[in-house]
Amino acid sequence: MAFLLEGTPKNDGYRMPGEFEKHAGTWMLWPERPDNWRLGAKPAQKAFVEVATAISRFEPLTMAVSQAQYNNARNLLPGNIRVVEMSNNDSWIRDCGPTFVTNGESLRAVDWDFNAWGGLLGGLYFPWDLDDLVAQKVADLERVDRYKAPLVLEGGSIHVDGEGTLMTTRECLLNENRNPDLTQEEIEAHLSDHLNLSKFIWLNRGIYNDETNGHVDNICCFIRPGVVALAWTDDKSDPQYEISQENYEILQATTDVKGRKLEVHKIYQPNPILITQEESEGVDAIQGTLPRQKGDRLAASYINFYFCNGGVVVPQFNDPHDKLALDQLQKLMPDRKVVGVYAREILLGGGNIHCITQQQPAVKN
Numbered sequence: 001m002a003f004l005l006e007g008t009p010k011n012d013g014y015r016m017p018g019e020f021e022k023h024a025g026t027w028m029l030w031p032e033r034p035d036n037w038r039l040g041a042k043p044a045q046k047a048f049v050e051v052a053t054a055i056s057r058f059e060p061l062t063m064a065v066s067q068a069q070y071n072n073a074r075n076l077l078p079g080n081i082r083v084v085e086m087s088n089n090d091s092w093i094r095d096c097g098p099t100f101v102t103n104g105e106s107l108r109a110v111d112w113d114f115n116a117w118g119g120l121l122g123g124l125y126f127p128w129d130l131d132d133l134v135a136q137k138v139a140d141l142e143r144v145d146r147y148k149a150p151l152v153l154e155g156g157s158i159h160v161d162g163e164g165t166l167m168t169t170r171e172c173l174l175n176e177n178r179n180p181d182l183t184q185e186e187i188e189a190h191l192s193d194h195l196n197l198s199k200f201i202w203l204n205r206g207i208y209n210d211e212t213n214g215h216v217d218n219i220c221c222f223i224r225p226g227v228v229a230l231a232w233t234d235d236k237s238d239p240q241y242e243i244s245q246e247n248y249e250i251l252q253a254t255t256d257v258k259g260r261k262l263e264v265h266k267i268y269q270p271n272p273i274l275i276t277q278e279e280s281e282g283v284d285a286i287q288g289t290l291p292r293q294k295g296d297r298l299a300a301s302y303i304n305f306y307f308c309n310g311g312v313v314v315p316q317f318n319d320p321h322d323k324l325a326l327d328q329l330q331k332l333m334p335d336r337k338v339v340g341v342y343a344r345e346i347l348l349g350g351g352n353i354h355c356i357t358q359q360q361p362a363v364k365n
Helices: 039-056 067-076 131-141 184-195 239-253 277-281 322-332 344-348
Strands: 023-029 061-065 082-085 099-102 107-113 146-152 165-169 199-203 220-224 227-232 263-268 306-308 311-316 337-342 358-361
Touching (some): 023 039, 023 306, 039 061, 039 344, 061 067, 061 131, 067 082, 099 184, 107 131, 146 184, 165 220, 184 199, 199 239, 227 239, 227 322, 239 263, 263 322, 306 358, 322 337
Parallel strands (some): 023 061, 061 082, 107 146, 311 337
Antiparallel strands (some): 099 107, 220 227, 306 311
């Protein structure tokens, strides 16, 4: 049975592990909404299958699917991937799914409030009520007890080192469309209580034109404690240059929870990726959702990769920088196999590989 718990994970001795720590498996949600995914989501579904297949070579994977898409997903996915029925509004489980915490012996889930990246002040779709239930449903399926956190938060807006350090952006967590009644200190207190943290690194902004209001998982992440990778460009005419330079200076000037200066590695971003007319015309126009317009710049980044047991799955864009990013990340993580998956179709939906995945940490029991 799965219970709703009183108290906080920190008081109960639970912490959020780093994503690079061992997993019991991965969760994903199947794409289908035609106002976000072009051509009835068929190209996106193919990309999700490729991501899921790559991850499933390293660890167990569960795909949660609506009733209407169950047979289609089961037919397209390899047999080693578990498919479960779960109603949802869209397929970004990083942001609407649970954040798992552990004491080493057992697992619990943190269930944040979800408002579709801004609610009625810039949110990306309405309604989002089904997505707000995903965390609870995953916890119930895994028979994992759950904490309900009094905070609007998406999983993609935070990265942790597993030792007590959290990295995020002011652009997102301090946005008036998330928790307007809370100060930075109050937000830190909630994060500390629910993830067991004592050090916060605040970057200013995320990737240029990121519709999530600058999620940290698209611009910077922990490779391991004390080591981070930062999206980068040397092109001073690119709006991204100033953002990355500013964040680099912040990272160089800070330390982690153990007092270490951070080792910062620059991962060069792909060339600007723009929506084509064909891609724009393939998306249904529905009131209340963000339009996809020809010429819009997409928030492309190689940092939006996903750790799995012994592997790393990295987005690729058929860009001259693709191989460099794979080589850079492989050098940084020699004990893992770095795998590239073509991910333009996921990017067209507003995120990438990290945004569509959620890790479930391993425990002894």
